[in-house]
Amino acid sequence: MINYPPTKLLFTHRLQVRWSDMDKYGxxxxxxxxxxxxxxxxxxxxxxxxxxxxxxxxxxxKANCAYHLPIFAPMTLIIQIYAGQIGRSSLSLFHTIYAEQEKELIYAQGHTVIVWVNHQIGKSIPLPEKIRQFVELRHD
Structure with a gap:
């Protein structure tokens, strides 16, 4: 399992697994x-x-994922995003993936670090203020 720091929930996303998401192992x-x-x-x-x-x-x-259970179609997934460390241009996010039908089972946990970039100059820039305010209001 990924060690989650003390964080608060930022967002919950509902996603339908498509049959085309399945690999040759089903x-x-x-x-x-x-x-x-x-x-x-x-x-x-x-x-x-x-x-x-x-x-x-x-x-x-940066991105990593701890796989706990295989996901199959058709399933409806719930992906929750939690805030981690916030920097000048970066934000650490933690994810929990579970099935809508079985909320007690965690299928995967992930961690990403996103960096805000101006693609014209090819450099990182400060996070948009709207993101910073939203995260800081919810962060422990």
């Missing part, structure tokens, strides 16, 4: 767990009204 391929976490992060940022553009957006600087 389960969701491990690489898609990262896609699911990314989809949840994008939905969270969009819910804040953050404009994800070609000019500036988050870039994943």
């Amino acid at each position: 389960r969701v391929n491990h690489a898609l767990y990262f896609t699911y976490m990314e989809q949840a992060e994008t939905a969270w940022l969009e819910s804040l009204g953050i404009n994800l553009s070609a000019k500036e957006s988050p870039v994943t600087a």
